[in-house]
Amino acid sequence: MTANAGPGAGRQRRALVLALLAAAGLGACGPAPVPSGIDDPREAQNREIHAFNKAMDRAIVKPLSGSGEGAAPLRQGVANLAANLDGPGDVLNGLMQGRPHHAAQNGLRFAFNTVFGLGGLFDPATAIGLPARPTDFGETLHVWGLPEGGYAEAPFIGPSTNRDLLGKMVDAAVNPWGNILPRREANAVTGLRVAGKLAARGEYADTVDEVLYDSADSYAQSRLIYLQNRRHQLQQNAGAPSDAGFIDPYEDPYGN
Numbered sequence: 001m002t003a004n005a006g007p008g009a010g011r012q013r014r015a016l017v018l019a020l021l022a023a024a025g026l027g028a029c030g031p032a033p034v035p036s037g038i039d040d041p042r043e044a045q046n047r048e049i050h051a052f053n054k055a056m057d058r059a060i061v062k063p064l065s066g067s068g069e070g071a072a073p074l075r076q077g078v079a080n081l082a083a084n085l086d087g088p089g090d091v092l093n094g095l096m097q098g099r100p101h102h103a104a105q106n107g108l109r110f111a112f113n114t115v116f117g118l119g120g121l122f123d124p125a126t127a128i129g130l131p132a133r134p135t136d137f138g139e140t141l142h143v144w145g146l147p148e149g150g151y152a153e154a155p156f157i158g159p160s161t162n163r164d165l166l167g168k169m170v171d172a173a174v175n176p177w178g179n180i181l182p183r184r185e186a187n188a189v190t191g192l193r194v195a196g197k198l199a200a201r202g203e204y205a206d207t208v209d210e211v212l213y214d215s216a217d218s219y220a221q222s223r224l225i226y227l228q229n230r231r232h233q234l235q236q237n238a239g240a241p242s243d244a245g246f247i248d249p250y251e252d253p254y255g256n
Contacts, residue, residue, distance in 0.1 A: 031238060032147045032163075034231050038223065040151040049153045050219045054212055056156065057201075062209075065202035075199040077121050082196020083132060084113050084120025085189055088176045093135045097143040102133045102237075135237065137174075138167025142234050151223055159226035 040046065066075055087110030094103030109125040109132060116124050126132070141163050142148070149162025157168065172178075177189040201208060215221040 032142050032145050046153040047219050065198045075202050078195045079199040080123050081120045082193050090135050093140045096140045106133055136167050137170040138164035159222050
């Protein structure tokens with residue numbers, strides 16, 4: 001018996017079922033088109049949240065991220081563990097996207113790194129030709145035809161879109177570790193995944209600092225980078241041209 005069973009878990013599962021049924025109705029539409037511009041109808045509110053996230057980064061996230069050179073091996077190990085914990089979710093989303101080859105690759109990778117990589121601390125799977133194919137329910141919704149929606153910045157999460165925020169909610173609800181492990185172990189897994197995010201912040205410290213603290217408009221720069229990278233990822237996974245959804249960084253996003 002898991003400690004996560006109860007009314008709360010039941011509500012999460014019901015919400016997941018409703019989300020899946022609603023999204024499944026879009027499946028016949030095919031993948032959603034990838035926009036090429038910026039849709040930010042809530043920019044004023046997003047900028048306020050961005051300022052909050054930036055303050056949290058300066059006060060808490062950056063100091064905890066271990067950005068020094070000496071911390072690199074520890075950061076890599078934590079990042080490997082966190083990525084391995086995402087493996088079952090990647091398999092599930094690959095199947096829901098109709099990409100069994102991606103699901104199989106992620107499944108084999110998870111099994112290999114769990115057994116031969118000390119639970120995922122090391123990444124021998126990449127060395128034998130099984131690189132990661134990370135995905136999420138936001139991408140699943142894209143494959144099912146749900147449009148990207150407006151740009152959104154969420155507290156503690158950072159840059160996103162309406163579709164990707166919904167995807168994050170569903171991914172959290174169906175997190176297999178939270179549903180099969182006792183509460184203490186499930187909380188430890190959550191802690192490791194958060195530590196993985198901190199490790200990524202430390203690994204890319206110079207780039208993140210440049211965007212957040214050295215750019216003239218850190219909000220606009222973060223928005224551009226997120227949308228550009230996310231659209232590129234979705235198109236690359238679908239086998240489409242890598243320049244689909246390109247945003248010209250010199251184009252005025254407000255049409256002036």
